[in-house]
Amino acid sequence: MSSEIQGEGRSLLYSSAACDEPEGCATVANSAQGQANPGAVDQIFDRWTGSKGIYRPAAATLAKIPAGIYSAEQDPRGIYLEAKRFPSDFLLDLPGLPTRLILNEVKDFWAKEKRFRQFGFLHKRGIMMCGPGGCGKTSIIRMVSSDVIADDGLVLLIQQIPVSVLAMAAIREIEERRALLTVTEDLDEYFKPGKNNHVKQVLSMYDGENQVDHVMHIATTNHPEELEDRIIQRPSRFDMVLLLGTPNRAAREAYLRNILHTELEEGVFQQVVDDTKGLSLSHLKEYVVSVVVLEKPSKPTLARLHENMKKKPRLPDDKGGSLGFHGEGYQIWNYDEEKNKYEFGGGIDEHNRPIPS
Secondary structure, three states: OEEEEEOOOEEEEEEOOOOOOHHHEOOOOOOOOOOOOOOOOOOOOOEEEEEOOEEEEEOOEOOOOOOEEEEEEEEOOEEEEEEOOOOOOOOOOOOOOOHHHHHHHHHHHHHOHHHHHHOOOOOEEEEEEEOOOOOOHHHHHHHHHHHHHHOOOEEEEOOOHHHHHHHHHHHHHHOOOOOEEEEEOOHHHHHOOOOOOOHHHHHHHHHOOOOOOOEEEEEEEOOHHHOOHHHHOOOOOOOEEEEEOEOOHHHHHHHHHHHHOOOOOHHHHHHHHHHOOOOOHHHHHHHHHHHHHOOOOHHHHHHHHHHHOOOOOOOEOOOOOEOOOOOEOEEEEEEEOOOOEEEEEEEEOOOOOEEOO
16 A cells, blocks of 8 residues: 655655555645645655554655646655646647647546446547647647646656656555546657667556556657657557647637737738748747847748748658658547558648548
8 A cells, every 4th residue: 555645845655565554544634735836845754654563754644635737756755746837838729729629538538437447448548649849739738737637637747757657556556536647748758769768668657567547648749750669559558649730820820919919010910920831839939039029030030940840740650651741730640440550530721621531
């Protein structure tokens, strides 16, 4: 059994097989109510937990940690969950992005737990988002996370694979029924040679000996071509792959309008929307900072930003080629278990029109 030790800013998770008797595990739940406070100092140990001759120092303990976003960390005292905030500037539900599609997919997944149980399946699902940096992946994740937290769930940011695997197991041991969303950004980084290579742990986390129940996995990559086939083309790891292109005109207009409001004359504003075709959301922000805030020339700024956008994402297919997506909007690819390949499932084009599947 695991004990949970709640400080004001982070929850400490200790594996304690000896702490299996209620009278041996002190629990005080009056010191950490409400949302966690990122950056706060841990509580000082003021009691013990344990039994059968094994005792561990502890602060106040809780049966449940606050809904929120956490990362799994480790120090000499054990593994712990540390409350986090996403670093994005603001949230926008932009046209031409699959935000509503993913939100509905996640809600449908949680609602159909009984159907998974009926057929003897683990209640888990995976969504992979591929696309250039700044195309809206993090914004979508933030909106999905907000929904999960609003329903009293937990969001775990996967940063250190081995520690995250231990934390997920502890969460499931302590809070078996708690909705859990994991977020792994830049998944391709874990497949590169070197000390950060954790291929085996990644595979076992998603669909192996370290997988957990009642979980939705969301991962992103800017370089799907660097992922191994066994992580992309394997059912029950990522059941849906979304290829995100650059924002279409409607998305660029909405994004720039939210930042600039009436800063530019309307004709000039519309020209900027046209001139930024092919740029990502992060490049649009850089354009505003450089040209509007810092008053640098528009043409050389656009040339620099367009040069940065030349490399496009490509997803390996089952024939060794690629499902290259070089346009605006997004495409949906659903895994077909019978055919053992991804099938095109529609999307949104550069004019914000549906693409039939």
